Amino acid sequence: MPDYKAFRVELADKIAHVQINRPEKVNAMNADFWKEIITIFQEIEENDEVRAVVLSGAGKHFSSGIDLMMLASVGAQLGPDAGRNARSLRRKILELQAAFNAVDACSKPVLAAIQGYCLGGAIDLVSACDMRYSTLDAQFSIKEIDIGMAADVGTLQRLPRIIGDGMMRELAYTGRTIDGAEAERLGLVNRTFADQESLLEGVFAIAREIAAKSPIAVRGTKEMIRYMRDHRVDDGLEYIATWNAAMLQSADLRVAMTAHMSKQKPEFAD
Amino acid sequence: MPDYKAFRVELADKIAHVQINRPEKVNAMNADFWKEIITIFQEIEENDEVRAVVLSGAGKHFSSGIDLMMLASVGAQLGPDAGRNARSLRRKILELQAAFNAVDACSKPVLAAIQGYCLGGAIDLVSACDMRYSTLDAQFSIKEIDIGMAADVGTLQRLPRIIGDGMMRELAYTGRTIDGAEAERLGLVNRTFADQESLLEGVFAIAREIAAKSPIAVRGTKEMIRYMRDHRVDDGLEYIATWNAAMLQSADLRVAMTAHMSKQKPEFAD
Amino acid sequence: MPDYKAFRVELADKIAHVQINRPEKVNAMNADFWKEIITIFQEIEENDEVRAVVLSGAGKHFSSGIDLMMLASVGAQLGPDAGRNARSLRRKILELQAAFNAVDACSKPVLAAIQGYCLGGAIDLVSACDMRYSTLDAQFSIKEIDIGMAADVGTLQRLPRIIGDGMMRELAYTGRTIDGAEAERLGLVNRTFADQESLLEGVFAIAREIAAKSPIAVRGTKEMIRYMRDHRVDDGLEYIATWNAAMLQSADLRVAMTAHMSKQKPEFAD
Amino acid sequence: MPDYKAFRVELADKIAHVQINRPEKVNAMNADFWKEIITIFQEIEENDEVRAVVLSGAGKHFSSGIDLMMLASVGAQLGPDAGRNARSLRRKILELQAAFNAVDACSKPVLAAIQGYCLGGAIDLVSACDMRYSTLDAQFSIKEIDIGMAADVGTLQRLPRIIGDGMMRELAYTGRTIDGAEAERLGLVNRTFADQESLLEGVFAIAREIAAKSPIAVRGTKEMIRYMRDHRVDDGLEYIATWNAAMLQSADLRVAMTAHMSKQKPEFAD
């Protein structure tokens, strides 16, 4: 993996560790961040060796969200024609969204490990991950409402499917901060850990478990769950039938069953 | 705000308090109720001064649901031709639905404050609100099953998105009564309070918080969450990009950021 | 009800008890199972006397899922042309799906009573039921991932609507086993019971309650909740208006209201 | 029918004739027009005596589209905040759309009879009708492009379903004027007539034919075709099954079949 300015990326044991690496700026999402995250997930996508991804933040906080300097610079570029401004703002928003869409569309499971602040854009980001885990004292807030805007890079679109409609609205309208314990009760995170160390340990343990499964099976499973977020049950059934028509011809099924019979750990090709 | 027969409506501090006001009839929904609620929410919609709505019931109970006299009178109008009966019943049901659709479509957040009975039609009503809060001893029941009909003014359509599919079916098939505590566990209400007084106090506190935010941002946030109830993630992302292309040109963003920098409370125009 | 090889089916008090009956094989789903379940639910569908269904497993376990012999035999039929293999695999999967679609589409509520193992295909099956109840020590696992495949008879399609997106993914990627208590917390089961006896007693009590309601009203309620799993709120409102335009002309409404007035138990025709 | 400023409305032989009546202004759509058309179609909707509607324009032209004065006055109301302007523009557009939605949603067939100019907003209007008929020398143009805007009251939404995608784009991008003959070739109108007199004669003849059919059957037929514009084939099949479950119990079926056997003209109740 090449070097990045806003991230540190490591690959070991078939797991890519993508870490936001601007701890001195509370991991705020600056221009580098938005550009590099697309490249990183493109490389992860194309590298068959990677089977799971852990996304974390260096330092005391996961991330304070979008860098306010960057937001201000967008405003500074507006001209006198409201229609042409709208055209360029729309382009800009779609561009930012594309960054988190790359996380969402990644064919390998992405696990977010969250400590400290997880504010504004950071919620948009973890909503695009497969699963979220946090420390007990992590702090979550849909901060966008406090800077006078509706969240537009994914929180309002993806989070309702994760935590349901009722509490979603309260959090989005008020920007109320919740901690890890409440986040777990709401289903926003799957599990909480006492501190950052045990958090990373726990998340990597789950990632390793996933990496040991058939990559063909994991990929199909993820594709189907993503598909169901937006499609009908009958469409989903037809889609998996078509998908498995090819995938069940893979050797992984045989490898898994042989291992199962002989009570051994199966080894799958990438 | 004008006078109403079935409601008392007050506007203060940018919050409209809409109170069902037939306590001697357990706030049953009579013909006045169904007509007036549309007018009330139309006025709320058009009045830019209103930024949040609290919906409550006067007296010991929130509401016992549709007035059975009214239901009986619908039956009395049926004639000998089953097809023409169907035509007029369908019209009537769509008309009743329109009343709660006006609540659902209101561009300002609507918070329901529920004590005592919340039965049948009352569940249809609170399902159309943004958030629900109740006393611990409130009593909820999808009562329609007990009068021999499938709920047709919104419960079966909106509640599954709020409490999920599994328990939804049990409650709808059996009409089982649940209290505030169970309602909170299921996500039907966001929080419970010890008694009616603290309930109203708590709900108004949340409403005030919302009313202090940028009305442009709250409106956009609500529109997006409503949109996501029925649309795909990719459609939602395009929609918010188009929406914010105009709204981010509003002064509210600047007002909010200036206040944020100077650690002061922002003041937004209506 | 006729005799079956993989099931025992009994009808009493308007409740059909469908019991998987291969306890010596941990109720694994063999060829008989897949064929007979369609016939059974067809008969239940057409028999107006049946008003609710309890689905259980004989012996210590609910079911260990698809019979591995059967899976192996599918593999054995593959030939040299990958395209033609895909054609026959797709057909086979659609055929298996049709079995559980028959459970899902049954117009009477189906209650699953689960003890012991509920693995792989058994989760696909109970996801197609209306409600799920289990013993505290029941064991659930989306086992398909361990035999190298993406679940393709309904789990990935139906379960996210029941337990939400976040934990769904963890369970599907890892195949982690959860017990009844965790299943209840996630909403996978509605309630847990201490042991198998109290489980069946409890489930039959709920089924009897449902069977005492108007069958016209229960059918409409189920049709609407199913419809909402895949449709928009506005479409759902139009659909129930059209549905009730006919159904509210039924005598059940009058029977229920008369009973309600006179505080008596109503008796509904089948 | 009451008196209107922008329309003349007559009801005879179960056919409502709605005529835009500002010939001295080329039937341009002014504020009266937009308000009154909603009332008119509401009355038509509720009056069971009306079975078909003919929509025409008084004088030499059908209509030149939206009144430019009215458009200018909208612009004049814009203030300094681009976000709040967007809020009020969006409201205004939705309000104008509602006028033509009332035509589209009318449960009785609406036949447009078009001569002379049919420009801009007039195309939006006739796209919301069931069928369109014109004189040979009628002139159609999607004029909005020439006043610097994308058509926003229905043309871009409804016309592609009527004339297909390819030519739709050419007409919308260029604003090219086509005559009745080309409109017929494209399917924009069903038939052309030599002059205005034979046009009205022909259209009323078709309307009378429709008015002689069972109103229950015509209403169902229209509801289904409208539904199919936006829904799947399988959803449409379920919907008509639910619809006809009530409607086939109407006497009209028997009336029609008796008439059919005895070779007589059936007479249907309103």
Add this chain to the structure above:
Amino acid sequence: MPDYKAFRVELADKIAHVQINRPEKVNAMNADFWKEIITIFQEIEENDEVRAVVLSGAGKHFSSGIDLMMLASVGAQLGPDAGRNARSLRRKILELQAAFNAVDACSKPVLAAIQGYCLGGAIDLVSACDMRYSTLDAQFSIKEIDIGMAADVGTLQRLPRIIGDGMMRELAYTGRTIDGAEAERLGLVNRTFADQESLLEGVFAIAREIAAKSPIAVRGTKEMIRYMRDHRVDDGLEYIATWNAAMLQSADLRVAMTAHMSKQKPEFAD
């Protein structure tokens, strides 16, 4: 192929000829018809030797539609409870729809050859076929409107996709009879022929052409076109990518390309 009462079915040169065979009853669709057509298309589906289907009517007419006796017998079974009548009518309609759904869902192309009357239910039937061809003097009418009902076995659902929205409504509201020439102009039939003999000759020639192509490729092509009738372009692109991921591994691609290079006619396995 076994013997049928309402049909004659022959299989030759990989083409199944399904002929409605009640010429003395103008090929009216009686109870035998509705039952047998499902069996016939099931057999066709499972028989890999069949690559295309021609559907025709014996004698002077294609078919006069549903047998009125059969329709009358449905009416005769109605009882006193309008709700329970609705339940059984809905079931009956879904059952009839299932017959034509089997034609629509058949994975091999179905070509309708139409002469003489093609009325009511016959239009529902041919709308479910892939392509329609007729004699010049064939007569088409959406006859249902004349027996007081909205067509409910497929015409209103499938035909708008074939002939567009505008003329569809005129034909459905008026029941107007059109001949083969107008049907061709509207796109209802692909081509007309001078008489029944040349019609069958022409249709079989096209069927033979299709039967000579790769059955894997034809099946995929049909599945995709059917899918696009009800799905979005982006969903369709993903679906074909998943489908072809398996199918492009078939030998047919190589067989076709080799034949193409050597300018020879390819021979594909069933």
Add this chain to the structure above:
Amino acid sequence: MPDYKAFRVELADKIAHVQINRPEKVNAMNADFWKEIITIFQEIEENDEVRAVVLSGAGKHFSSGIDLMMLASVGAQLGPDAGRNARSLRRKILELQAAFNAVDACSKPVLAAIQGYCLGGAIDLVSACDMRYSTLDAQFSIKEIDIGMAADVGTLQRLPRIIGDGMMRELAYTGRTIDGAEAERLGLVNRTFADQESLLEGVFAIAREIAAKSPIAVRGTKEMIRYMRDHRVDDGLEYIATWNAAMLQSADLRVAMTAHMSKQKPEFAD
């Protein structure tokens, strides 16, 4: 514009002329083609000076479709595991689709000018354009069926919306070649021209007309028509209301109306 291997791209008078430039290979789509077309349309997208695009083919033919060498090389990369082959084939197909999606998604109108052969992949390409124009003797064929595969880069997905369902299937199942005249009758091309010279002249004339309109209005119009291909009428109406809420604040509306009043040609900023 930079230099390309498979294309010649010129920009003049606000129109980009994109010409496939491998006439000696009948403009077959090789690896360069697929890579460069994405870059070209990205540049066009970002260059506000471009207002319309003409897509043509150098030499006697528009294009013979995908280069068979390229197709063969894909086959050559397949390994022994059918599941992993499926994974890489799916990726490859999605990659090719992305090339034509870039044409489809381009916010400026794309006009295809077609002479000679337009076969296989060339139909996929022109189906992704806004409008198509051809010489009278152009030759169109959905050639994929003849190389043993279902078309998978857009024809089956986009063409049915352009030419309707009935003839679409005939052309796709048989691969029958049609000329420009028949293509015009079917709506596949908007207009035919006598020869290549008058074709280009005619297409550029239309492009110039479009380029003279408000670019804000053209962009909105295209976005809406594209949106309607896949969305409901009510969603489309809401979307345009939101879109125009920003765009109607542009100066173009005023520029256009002023020009209209003074009968002068308006000049719009890019």
